[in-house]
Amino acid sequence: MYSPKVRRLVGEMPNRGRIDDATHVGQSENPICGDRVVLYLRFGRDRLEKASFQADGCTAALAAAAGLLELIVGRTALECARITTDQLLIHLEGLPRHKTHGAEVAVAALQEALTAATANPQENDPA
Amino acid sequence: MNRRVYLDNNASTRVEPAAVEAMLPYFGQTYGNASSIHEQGQRARSGVENARRQAADLLGADSDEIVFTCGGTEADNAAIFGVAESFGRPGSHLITSKIEHPAVLRACEALEKRGHRVTYVDVDSDGVVRLEQIQESISDETALVSVMYVNNEIGSIQPVGEISEIARRQGVLFHTDAVQAAGKIPVDLQQEGVDLLSISAHKFHGPKGVGALFLRSGVETAPFMVGGSHERKRRAGTENVPGIVGMGKACELAAQHLEDFGTRIGALRDRLEQEVLERIPGTVLNGRGAKRAPHVSNISFPGLRGEALLVALDFRGVAVSTGAACSSGAVSASHVLTAMGLDDRVIDSAIRFSISRMTTEEDIEYVLEILPEVIGRMREMAIA
Numbered sequence: 001m002y003s004p005k006v007r008r009l010v011g012e013m014p015n016r017g018r019i020d021d022a023t024h025v026g027q028s029e030n031p032i033c034g035d036r037v038v039l040y041l042r043f044g045r046d047r048l049e050k051a052s053f054q055a056d057g058c059t060a061a062l063a064a065a066a067g068l069l070e071l072i073v074g075r076t077a078l079e080c081a082r083i084t085t086d087q088l089l090i091h092l093e094g095l096p097r098h099k100t101h102g103a104e105v106a107v108a109a110l111q112e113a114l115t116a117a118t119a120n121p122q123e124n125d126p127a
Numbered sequence: 128m129n130r131r132v133y134l135d136n137n138a139s140t141r142v143e144p145a146a147v148e149a150m151l152p153y154f155g156q157t158y159g160n161a162s163s164i165h166e167q168g169q170r171a172r173s174g175v176e177n178a179r180r181q182a183a184d185l186l187g188a189d190s191d192e193i194v195f196t197c198g199g200t201e202a203d204n205a206a207i208f209g210v211a212e213s214f215g216r217p218g219s220h221l222i223t224s225k226i227e228h229p230a231v232l233r234a235c236e237a238l239e240k241r242g243h244r245v246t247y248v249d250v251d252s253d254g255v256v257r258l259e260q261i262q263e264s265i266s267d268e269t270a271l272v273s274v275m276y277v278n279n280e281i282g283s284i285q286p287v288g289e290i291s292e293i294a295r296r297q298g299v300l301f302h303t304d305a306v307q308a309a310g311k312i313p314v315d316l317q318q319e320g321v322d323l324l325s326i327s328a329h330k331f332h333g334p335k336g337v338g339a340l341f342l343r344s345g346v347e348t349a350p351f352m353v354g355g356s357h358e359r360k361r362r363a364g365t366e367n368v369p370g371i372v373g374m375g376k377a378c379e380l381a382a383q384h385l386e387d388f389g390t391r392i393g394a395l396r397d398r399l400e401q402e403v404l405e406r407i408p409g410t411v412l413n414g415r416g417a418k419r420a421p422h423v424s425n426i427s428f429p430g431l432r433g434e435a436l437l438v439a440l441d442f443r444g445v446a447v448s449t450g451a452a453c454s455s456g457a458v459s460a461s462h463v464l465t466a467m468g469l470d471d472r473v474i475d476s477a478i479r480f481s482i483s484r485m486t487t488e489e490d491i492e493y494v495l496e497i498l499p500e501v502i503g504r505m506r507e508m509a510i511a
Contacts, residue, residue: 002438010435011442016508036510054510056430059438062508 003093026113060102137481178375199327209348219270276308281414282423310381333377337370393421
């Protein structure tokens with residue numbers, strides 16, 4: 001049902017918790033099932049240096065949040081903004097069809113973090 | 128290979144090597160059709176009838192009262208559809224509980240669509256059926272009362288003797304799904320007064336694909352499967368001889384181990400529960416106040432999701448199960464825990480640990496070592 005990567009991500013839960021010096025924070029929620037993901041991002045001069053997540057959700061949501069961080073750390077903000085749900089699903093080696101909302105919640109949290117930074121440049125300026 | 132601990136024995140069990148050994152000759156040597164009158168057929172017949180006696184002995188029944196099926200679901204379906212359809216008039220009434228296995232619930236729902244009426248009685252907060260609701264619901268229109276012997280999710284033992292008594296006083300047949308009871312707690316059909324009872328071999332170290340329906344002598348039901356005159360015209364279809372033989376052996380062994388099951392397995396389960404509750408703050412033991420079968424423990428870790436916890440434990444080598452599932456973006460909660468009226472956070476985070484006579488002290492030690500660590504990690508991840 002779940003790919004080996006999804007099982008590893010939920011088993012190891014890398015980058016869990018929050019980082020106190022995040023430059024960007026974004027969260028998203030699926031109102032139907034209640035999955036919630038919060039991402040904490042710390043950008044350096046031009047790239048994402050560190051990231052962590054907190055989540056309250058099913059296997060798919062937890063794996064998606066952890067997997068998304070694997071995808072984006074080391075990328076520029078623009079590259080992060082271009083990450084799609086499909087890319088994340090490929091990175092996760094797939095999710096069951098009825099569980100893909102987990103990836104959508106994680107990507108929405110990323111978009112929210114980056115959008116919030118744009119809207120509040122003083123608060124979220126990665127430089 | 129990393130260590131694996133299997134605590135999902137209510138889903139299925141490892142087949143006893145002795146049962147496998149008993150089955151093997153019936154694939155390559157004694158492969159005749161048990162209905163054939165030649166020697167190969169009669170040897171197969173002998174294997175089937177020996178297994179029938181073994182199954183009857185486990186249940187305190189007569190051999191003639193055992194009908195082999197392809198499993199617990201078929202046995203449940205055969206009992207429910209069979210009784211409803213043989214009732215004297217159309218539109219009969221059935222009584223069941225809200226915590227039954229889907230094999231019973233879906234069969235009842237199908238009967239409702241055919242014009243039958245079904246009463247689903249409540250359970251208390253420990254998962255025990257409310258006897259007074261059965262008493263109040265039963266009438267001349269009632270064809271069958273069907274209440275499980277042991278609940279598969281929390282292990283609560285239902286008051287089968289009392290339900291049977293209520294049904295008998297009204298002249299109503301009583302069926303019990305004993306899939307989680309047979310081979311785990313003493314089941315004595317001479318005492319319990321049950322009219323129909325379902326069991327499944329793979330729940331007590333027999334093979335998958337075979338089960339049995341106990342039909343008390345004199346109880347007539349419409350056959351669920353029609354065709355040939357197998358099983359005394361009560362279940363058509365060529366007998367699964369190797370499976371039936373394996374089931375018979377599993378019944379014999381289960382009967383031999385029954386006392387040990389109640390003591391050693393019960394002690395393992397009690398230790399697991401006690402130490403989980405002590406070592407992990409905020410845990411909830413579901414069905415705690417009920418009389419429970421010795422092999423099941425249902426524990427909630429509020430704030431976490433059961434399915435994610437299941438996957439995390441599996442990654443560390445521990446196989447368990449959960450009653451809840453997230454499907455199409457919506458969480459489908461356990462109907463059993465919901466019927467018990469538990470809090471959503473308790474329902475969503477419930478994990479079922481089910482042990483067998485093959486579970487060892489070392490297995491429990493390992494789970495007690497791993498579980499607090501996994502819960503701790505997941506709580507670090509949770510949104511405060």
